[in-house]
Amino acid sequence: MLSFVPSPGRAGLSGRAVLSVFALLAALPSAESVPSRLARSLAAQIAGAARGRPVELAVPEDRTGRGPGFALDLQALTVLRLREAGSALADTGPRLRVEAVVTEGPDRMVVSARVVEEPGGGLVDVLSASVETDQASLPLSVLPRPPATASLDVLSSYRTPPLEETVLAIAPLGEEHLVALSPDDALLYRLEATGLAFQSRRALPGPPSTVRAPAGLIAAAPAEQAFWALTNRSPRAALFAVAGGRLALREEAAALPWPQSEDGLRFRPGTNLIEGRLQGVGAGPFVAVGEGLAVAADGSLLPRGSSDLRVGTALTALWPGAVAASSALPPGSADSILILATDSQGVRLLDSLPVDGAIRALARQPLGRADRLIAAVEAVDGTFHLVVVDLSRRAP
């Protein structure tokens, strides 16, 4: 039987949400964080190579995308460890200069360094240190805050390290949880002050079919602590509930129950095209759906899209009269979160927030006067990470 867990209306700003925002803003790596462990490992290697000679540690070149402060933090932590180990530090005179590059994969952070003699620049040694990154804990790193625009204030912006998963869809489940779909699983994360903590995983109904472009949909019911999920690999939609910090499969259905659709939504077999009729929007196929919104197969935003404005395959509603969508730029272009105004006049672009990759999914979490946008972003190397943007409307 097809059933739907009704989604509540927009929640007001709760005290807990405010605390969460401010805690995120203040987030710093803890003593046992990945950078701290990496700094300890790197310092040990440097001390071994230096053999008592003075050391200068340059600011590492950061290729992790964790933000501008990360490399400075790593340098400071490493210097601290060197001092604790009794190493001499110097930035003039005869010394060893350490020039490091830090990179990050889904499960390890790696720092590689050249040790050169100064003055002269002769190569003395090449070092490499790495530590496992904890996928159960995804710390948020602060990103540079883009300048305010005519219509938006970006309060803060963060990103997670690379995830192990391909992310097809995301949705907040109340203030405490974020749910996501990978091609084969539903995933549950707990939203914490300093990041996300992985909590639970459940397989979607099988057997999975082979598709070239996996896609997924989530219809969340935060009040019920439950959500319906469907991917184009899975033959049936599944209702999951959060119980005791774990996901439990409650029910399956032939179609994904959706608030504005009487018959629910399905994927056209083998494709990422969403089929179904949406009240106020019309019949599919769609490539993305939101609250009372959809993206048609030609990239136009329904129901009031204009012929010259195309969007991508990620979409979420923001405050009344505004939506966020990925861009429709072709391969080879960097993606942006488009903030669009929708009213009786049609759709117009308000703002554009560039991201470091291609946006594959968008979700919104209301924070009272502010909104939190969460984007699942695919980097150029094929890994996914989440970008969290807290923004507020500018008064007209």
Place this chain on the structure above:
Amino acid sequence: MKERSPRPSAPGLLAAAAALSLLPALSWPALGPRYGGQLAVGTAALPATLEPAASGPGAVVLTQVHEPLLDVGGAGFPHPALAEGWSVAAGGREWSVRLREGLRFHDGAPVTAADAVRSLRRFLRGGTTAAAGLAAALEGGREYATGATDQVAGLTAADPRHVVLRFVAPRALPLAPLASLAASVTSTAGAGAGAFVPAAPVPGRKLALTGFNGHFGGRPYLDGLAIVPAGPTPGAAAEVRSGRIDLVPGPPGVSALAGTLLLVLDPSRAPFTDPKVREAVGAAIDRAEMVRHLVPGGDPAPSLVVPALLPPLGAPASPAAPTVSVSGSVRLAVDRSVAPPVSQRVVAHLTALGLDVSVSPLPGTEARAARAEARLLMLVPEVPEAALALRELLALAPSAPEAEAALDAADSEMDVDRRRRQLHRAEQALRDRDCLVPLASVPVSFTVRPGVHGARVDTAGRLILEDAWREP
């Protein structure tokens, strides 16, 4: 039985293949692929038949319709297609190829090991270089290929999902011949299992293909293809610009350095009976200048196979000025897939040497077999694997026992470096007599209309459209 990864060769070969897989994807897909829509694909000629063994310009269609058990990647290593993997036993002599589960042909029939065996038996008698290589290696293969028997002891269906190939001796890359398009698996009714299903042919004018939901890689993004006649001419390029056709053969566009432009001189016919004349011809053609002006994207390295299959041997010795007087009449059979400006340039060089040249343009297979003093060929290997490609060249060359011996040694060599050395020995032996004169490595290219993404050309020069999509 010891389970192996899909890379079926020795540890050295495995390591090289694994290293390649670490290369990052370079595109930045802001807009993800879109399902739907059609592509109009121009081809020099519509295929007369959809048999997988058919050759010629219609091969662009056959590539979309048929699927072999496995494919061969850029470094010559097989990777799964209809097969999901394989295992090896009996000291490297017995290979068990495992089919993916739930596969179907276009006609709805399930793909079984019996279909694969029947298709490979057809392939073994097809007479291609890869078929001959497989026949020579399989137990009972040679006798079957020549028609001496109707049984192939070394080719059996163990159960509905496993094809067992038993070889006379352990070999390097023994499954590579299975990547030939001619080895594609078909149903008893002749249906393929490729990404597109042929439908609604209009003989000589148009062929429609529709996306196949049951393809092992998933339904292609496109709803279908319309195959229309259009050659690599300026007119065809204009049709791409106008939007009537989305994709035609010819540069610029998607391409792969897959072909070798080759001048074949017959040492049994005057004036090429004289080795000095052959040497003079090889030295007279300015490869770099020809590539710079006439072969965009080409490589003037004088290698018999493209660099992706076998690294070039290095710069040849500086060509000495011809010290022989060259004269006489020469018939030059020219493969029609060689661009006319290129063949004209070659003729000009031969004429400048003192030869009187008459040209006969012929379809590729006929040009290869032509009885002429010289042949100008575009050689795109049947299977993009160096040993098989060199064996194709061996068939064009006069007796070359040294090359043959080196290729035999390469076939039984499991170490990647030592095998490469044997392949280089074979190539050098093929070039030593100046009968095979490599002129350039040439890209196989297709012009693609802006807004069409995901089309690619593989190292066998095949146009792959299963991942192609168009912007809305």
